[in-house]
Amino acid sequence: MTIKKTTGIVRKIDQLGRLTIPIEYRRLYNLMPDDLVEMIGVTLDTPEGDLSVLLLKSYSLVCFCCGSDEYVQEHMGQLFCKKCREHFKRLGKGQ
Numbered sequence: 001m002t003i004k005k006t007t008g009i010v011r012k013i014d015q016l017g018r019l020t021i022p023i024e025y026r027r028l029y030n031l032m033p034d035d036l037v038e039m040i041g042v043t044l045d046t047p048e049g050d051l052s053v054l055l056l057k058s059y060s061l062v063c064f065c066c067g068s069d070e071y072v073q074e075h076m077g078q079l080f081c082k083k084c085r086e087h088f089k090r091l092g093k094g095q
């Protein structure tokens with residue numbers, strides 16, 4: 001892994017643990033209200049020692065089968081869109 005670019009903006013976490021993502025980052029990474037964001041904790045092995053970082057990654061609910069993001073719901077530990085759920089339901093009934 002090679003880090004191509006780093007930027008830094010300091011923000012304070014409020015009493016409820018909330019953190020506001022600066023508008024500059026929301027614009028840069030196309031983060032919109034109600035988007036899902038996955039938080040990933042990573043420890044990097046650097047020449048100066050371990051470096052713990054928290055990554056924010058855009059997260060979208062997409063169907064395990066077709067990649068659609070329409071009406072996605074979890075079923076049996078996987079995400080499926082409405083179309084695929086109905087398809088598998090019909091297969092289960094032998095139609």
Ligand SMILES: [Zn+2]
Pocket residue numbers: 063064065066067068080081082083084085
């Ligand atoms: Zn699907």
